[in-house]
Amino acid sequence: MAKIVAFSTNKGGVLKTSLAINVAGSLATQGKKILIIDMDNQGNIATSFGQDPDQYETTIYDLLTDLTDKHLSDAIVTITPNLDIIAANDDLAYLEIDILTDAKKYPDCFNLLNRVIKRVSDDYDFIIIDTPPAMGLVAANVFNVADDVIIPLQPEQYAFRSLVKTVGAIEKFKATNKSLQIVDVVPTKVRNTNMHHAYIDAAKNYTKSMDIPFSSIMIRDTVKYGEMTARLGMPVTMIEHPSKILSPYKDVFDSLVKELGYLD
Numbered sequence: 115m116a117k118i119v120a121f122s123t124n125k126g127g128v129l130k131t132s133l134a135i136n137v138a139g140s141l142a143t144q145g146k147k148i149l150i151i152d153m154d155n156q157g158n159i160a161t162s163f164g165q166d167p168d169q170y171e172t173t174i175y176d177l178l179t180d181l182t183d184k185h186l187s188d189a190i191v192t193i194t195p196n197l198d199i200i201a202a203n204d205d206l207a208y209l210e211i212d213i214l215t216d217a218k219k220y221p222d223c224f225n226l227l228n229r230v231i232k233r234v235s236d237d238y239d240f241i242i243i244d245t246p247p248a249m250g251l252v253a254a255n256v257f258n259v260a261d262d263v264i265i266p267l268q269p270e271q272y273a274f275r276s277l278v279k280t281v282g283a284i285e286k287f288k289a290t291n292k293s294l295q296i297v298d299v300v301p302t303k304v305r306n307t308n309m310h311h312a313y314i315d316a317a318k319n320y321t322k323s324m325d326i327p328f329s330s331i332m333i334r335d336t337v338k339y340g341e342m343t344a345r346l347g348m349p350v351t352m353i354e355h356p357s358k359i360l361s362p363y364k365d366v367f368d369s370l371v372k373e374l375g376y377l378d
């Protein structure tokens with residue numbers, strides 16, 4: 115059975131998707147069989163692999179809302195022999211309305227993703243889930259099925275409150291999902307300023323008090339990364355022989371995968 119790893123926080127733009135695709139890419143390149151499920155209607159997983167999310171007729175939305183299995187194979191898109199994705203697009207924006215207005219059809223609305231994952235879990239070593247910057251029905255479905263949650267933390271003014279809120283939300287799902295745990299808090303878009311160091315220290319103290327691991331790896335703030343990913347059309351961790359310029363970007367994500375112990 116696959117290990118289910120979700121990247122989540124209610125803050126936007128803090129590298130949830132970048133971490134998800136690069137951890138997935140690193141694991142796939144190192145021989146693990148990976149499925150990435152996009153649970154965000156922005157559709158950034160498809161985009162990260164150079165694909166247009168609107169080109170797919172069958173997406174995660176169809177798998178979550180159709181309680182038969184007829185769409186399953188159509189929704190799985192093979193990117194490389196070791197890496198498949200299930201894309202999301204704007205259809206997913208209507209999930210809450212469609213599900214919550216039909217309680218008869220969807221009595222178990224927190225376990226829609228669980229039902230999908232049960233059907234594919236044996237085919238993969240890891241299922242990586244990218245999530246939207248929100249704590250609604252999608253997040254509830256994710257926390258009901260994830261084993262590991264990784265929280266990216268951009269050390270800015272509102273980040274601490276957001277971290278506390280996200281941790282609190284996840285804790286609530288431990289009653290229904292016994293394997294759920296927060297395995298890492300990863301500082302992202304870090305700048306070498308006193309302010310950033312202070313925010314990181316505050317977050318470290320908090321995670322220590324909650325017995326939550328805090329990553330020793332920092333993702334530095336750099337505009338180059340976005341340009342580079344758009345140009346490559348794939349995560350930098352999937353480049354087998356990266357140039358001198360790309361190497362440091364790849365190395366930082368490979369180190370994160372090592373820290374998480376996913377290659378043992």
Ligand SMILES: Nc1ncnc2c1ncn2[C@@H]1O[C@H](COP(=O)(O)OP(=O)(O)OP(=O)(O)O)[C@@H](O)[C@H]1O
Pocket residue numbers: 125126127128129130131132133154156158245246247303333334335336337339340341343
């Ligand atoms: N190291 C970096 N430093 C600065 N910007 C970065 C870095 N890595 C990625 N970015 C850019 O930051 C933006 C947000 O990244 P990303 O999409 O991974 O965040 P997210 O948390 O998934 O966002 P959302 O909440 O919208 O889903 C993207 O434009 C991305 O290219």
Ligand SMILES: [Mg+2]
Pocket residue numbers: 130131132154158244245
């Ligand atoms: Mg994202």
